Amino acid sequence: MIEQEHFEVIIVGGSYSGLSAAMSLGRSLRQVLVIDSxxxxxxxxxxxHNFITHDGEKPAVISAKAKLQVDLYKTVQFYNGVAISAIKTENGFEIKTESGLSFTSRKVLFATGVKDLLPEIKGFAECWGISVLHCPYCHGYEVKEERTAIIANGEMGFDFAKLISNWTKDLRLCTNGKSTLTLEQTKILNKHGVQIFEEEIxxxxxxxxxIKNIIFKNQExxxxxxxxxxxxxxxHCPLPKDLGCDINEQGLLKxxxxxxxxxxxxxxxGDCTTQMRSVAIAVSTGSFAGAVINKELIDEDF
Structure with missing residues (x-):
């Protein structure tokens, strides 16, 4: 039960980055509300993986432990729900939730992440994050030297193949349609033993x-x-754009x-601001954002 309507800071998104910011602000004695679905x-x-002291831990265990620790700071409160609107007011911001409750604050931090738009390949969604991976630094060690495929094309496919070849040489590049690799890129990949499959998946x-097998439309x-x-x-959240926040060419908040x-x-x-999507980076940027927000509040009030 939230006992107040006004806060110094509202954090939208209560995963690793939002919780890290909340801890910084809680330790700074700030009245904080974390809204998270x-x-x-x-x-x-x-x-x-690749998060020191938590390497190999289940993500849900990390976030649950983090929330318990942040909850010890009594100026930080949590609201389980979805923020559906954000309005700039004379004194700050008003955030309205799906349940109809509204909260106001002087500052807002969006730690809302991104939503992956998965291709309509049967089985892709079921494998996403388990055996279909986005980051070799997060998961590459666990599948090192294994039979591995990359789904990409053109320049991205070429660069991705170069990167993943650090973890395995048993590599194939699936362009999921006609290859847009240059002749030179194709020669280089062939030289390094990378098989190229152009058939649609x-x-x-x-x-x-x-994953066990990739099945192509020709049944290979x-x-x-x-x-x-x-x-x-x-x-993942449209509210920053509603407030007028700029989004860069990669689709990330500037x-x-x-x-x-x-x-x-x-x-x-966190992830809504960077292509380096990892727990460690999310924690780092959230913790830093919390400190910066506190300093800005101090400067305004002193």
Whole structure:
């Protein structure tokens, strides 16, 4: 039960970045409300990696422990729900929730992540985050030297193949349609033993999210243990754009070195701001954003 309507800071998004910001602000004695729907983008991922002291931990365990620790700071409150509107007011911001409740604050931090737009390949969604991976730094070690595929084309496919070849040489590039690689890129990939498949993908044969075979539309099968893909994405939350926050050409919220958007009083951190999508980066940017917000409040009041 939320006992007040006005806060110094509202954080929209209560996963790793939002919780890290909340801890910084709670330790700064700030009145904070964290609004979160409880649906992080990595909820299907079995293990989180490359985050020191938590390597191999389940993502849900990390966030649950973080929330328990943040909850010890009595100036931080949590609201389980969805923020559906954000309005700039004379004294700050008003955030309205799906339930009809409204809260106001002087500052707002969006730590809302992004929504992956998964391709309509049967089995892709079931494997996403389990054996279909987006980041070798997060998951590459666990599938090192395994039979691996990349779904990409053109320049991105070429660069992605170069990157993943660091973890495995048993590599194939699936362009999911006619290759747009240059002749020179094709020669280089062939030289390094990367097989190129141009046939369109029909489905994945998988069990409980673990890929067994890629099945092409010509019914050819290719056995693999892991796939890398970078599907397009969009901002998970439309409210920053509603407030006038700029979005860059990659679809990410534009922030400066202080995690500030172009709208005064509005900050953003975590996956909604960076192509480096990892728990460690989310925690880092959230913690920093919390400190910057506190300093801005101090400067305004002193």
């Amino acid at each position: 409880g649906l992080p983008c990595n909820r299907q991922t079995p293990h989180s 029909d489905s994945f044969e998988q069990k409980e999210g673990y 099968k290719v056995a693999v243990k892991a796939i890398y893909a970078r599907p397009p994405f969009e901002q 922030v400066d070195a202080m995690q500030k958007t172009n709208v005064a009083g509005v900050f953003a951190s």
